[in-house]
Amino acid sequence: MGKIVAIGGGELSKGETYKIDQFIIEFANQDKPKTLFVPTASYEPEGYCERFKELYQNQLGAVVEVLYLLDNQLSIYEIEEKIKWADIIYVGGGDTNHMLKVWKEKHVDYFLKEAYKRGVLLCGLSAGSICWFSYGQSEVEYEDSEDGYKYIELEGLGILNAFHCPHFEEGRRSVEFSKMIKVSNRVGITLENNCAIVIGDGKYRIITSQENKKAYKIYLQDGECIQEEIQQVDQFKSIEELGITEGEL
Numbered sequence: 001m002g003k004i005v006a007i008g009g010g011e012l013s014k015g016e017t018y019k020i021d022q023f024i025i026e027f028a029n030q031d032k033p034k035t036l037f038v039p040t041a042s043y044e045p046e047g048y049c050e051r052f053k054e055l056y057q058n059q060l061g062a063v064v065e066v067l068y069l070l071d072n073q074l075s076i077y078e079i080e081e082k083i084k085w086a087d088i089i090y091v092g093g094g095d096t097n098h099m100l101k102v103w104k105e106k107h108v109d110y111f112l113k114e115a116y117k118r119g120v121l122l123c124g125l126s127a128g129s130i131c132w133f134s135y136g137q138s139e140v141e142y143e144d145s146e147d148g149y150k151y152i153e154l155e156g157l158g159i160l161n162a163f164h165c166p167h168f169e170e171g172r173r174s175v176e177f178s179k180m181i182k183v184s185n186r187v188g189i190t191l192e193n194n195c196a197i198v199i200g201d202g203k204y205r206i207i208t209s210q211e212n213k214k215a216y217k218i219y220l221q222d223g224e225c226i227q228e229e230i231q232q233v234d235q236f237k238s239i240e241e242l243g244i245t246e247g248e249l
Contacts (some may be wrong), residue, residue: 003200007124008193009192014135036089037052038124052090065082065086096127200236202240
């Protein structure tokens with residue numbers, strides 16, 4: 001099993017996830033780790049890419065490249081080579097559904113699974129958290145709802161066999177996610193903003209960059225959703241305790 005750091009949310013540009021970002025660099029266990037930023041979900045704005053470079057390259061000492069997919073300038077071979085170059089692959093937040101469609105068209109989903117098999121550290125925030133799981137909760141604009149959003153289920157890369165919800169404390173996410181768990185009867189892993197689950201070698205731990213941020217396991221028992229806090233401890237524990245398995249890659 002490779003390495004994953006999935007972050008529930010937070011503003012990278014405001015330093016909200018800084019402690020988690022520091023951990024990512026350390027967890028890669030490389031001197032000046034080659035870090036590939038994938039901003040597909042946010043439609044590749046230059047400002048976002050520059051802020052990522054400022055943090056990861058100028059402050060944390062990584063060597064950063066950006067994988068631009070929307071300008072169609074890279075061939076499939078060049079995309080694969082960029083992904084093979086990286087020690088760390090960080091996927092930014094944004095429109096998850098759009099991102100996954102682009103990835104499928106350009107075979108990025110396959111290349112990322114191969115990177116995981118090689119032991120590359122895969123990480124990301126929001127959309128960059130959902131993508132590693134079999135399924136994830138996302139939102140789309142919807143005028144007829146009370147908060148202007150409709151919550152939908154998306155199929156991710158399936159590296160981790162579980163149902164994931166980021167930004168768990170925001171809006172109606174927790175209520176809608178419980179409904180999804182009741183229908184699907186899957187194991188759900190949820191993360192609040194500035195909270196991350198770290199997975200490596202079949203083990204996990206929860207880390208945060210802000211006090212009182214939490215992660216939960218949600219599952220169905222006797223027809224009712226059970227929500228259990230995943231405790232933050234210093235040592236790694238087996239992912240089997242969470243009911244997570246590695247997907248078929």
